[in-house]
Amino acid sequence: MTFEKALHRALVERSGVRSFVVAHEGRIVFEHYRHDIAPDSLQDINSVTKTVVGLAIGAALHEGVMLPLDTPVSRILPQLCERGFDRRVRRITLRHLLTMTAGFEWDQSVVDECVLGPCDRFRSEESRLRFVLSRPLAPPGMRFEYDSHALQLLSLVVEAMTGHTLDCYARDALFAPLGIAASEWISDEEGHTFGGRGLMLRTRDMISLGVLMMNRGAWNGAQLIDERFIDDAMSVHSDGGPPMDDAQYGYLCWIDPRYVFAAGYGEQFIFVAPRERVVAAATCDQDDTPKGLRELFVEHVLDRL
Helix, strand or coil: CCCHHHHHHHCCCCCCCEEEEEECEEEEEEEECCCCCCCCCCEEEHHHHHHHHHHHHHHHHHCCCCCCCCECCCCCHHHHHHCCCCCCHHHCCCHHHHCCCEEECCEEECCCCHHHCCCCCHHHHHHHHHHHHHHEEEECCCCCCCCCCCCCHHHHHHHHHHCCCCCHHHHHHHHHHHHCCCCEEEEEECCCCCCCCCCEHHHHHHHHHHHHHHCEEEECCCCCCHHHHHHHHHCCCCCCECCECCCEEECEEEECCCCCECCCCCCEEEECCCCCCCCEEEEHHHHHHHHCCCHHHHHHHHHCC
16 A cells, blocks of 8 residues: 555545644655545644744844853743742743743643633733742753743743744744745734744644755755754754653654654644654644544654655
């Protein structure tokens, strides 16, 4: 049975999979869309958004509009120095945020509606920033803690450094050069782009982002992100932890021995396997039903191409 037929059969058996696209050597070689999903449909990629935020930080560094990664965030956002916050907040660096080692406590397994979109609580009771900074804090850099709320600090950093919202900056610095013409990205109650989730893309455009990573920041002869940043991003910076207990962590991306991947709730994925020159992207129904896509990627893509 051919690679295409075997992969198609495996995907049809998984009714929760909306789309699955594979590229080899930068060229799309396989596309699957469920009967109710069009190739041009924008898909909610959930926490795959985080990896795109990491790429935006890399693009800003390449353009010279971002301070070095070991810069304390408080140098960019003086609000972090306000009285009432744990003084350790001032020691959190950009690198800590990229590696999920800022130190804030957050149980990502607990449903938190305020991480999903604009929240009335942050319009009336307290600001989102104050909530983020007022949580219990361990010394920065000491432990991995998957924290969607802390990613809002990177959104504010991009705004402060570039003069544009994260959404607008990513469109100009990443999406436009990659030919990504359609996207949507939600904002919080104060108009700041969400850093932890909320981006919608076509599956084919997720492939383009993966190819950019595979090509170490290069696209059609142009260097959008420094090679060194991509190499660092795709290197292990911690052993990781929930929600991916069997993967390590780089800069806002997960690392398996054979591939690097961006992951979102419901099994939204971008897979990047530089050695095999393979990139795959998948979108699925927004639920907890296991789809087994990491295993499918290895068995039906990496082991066959």
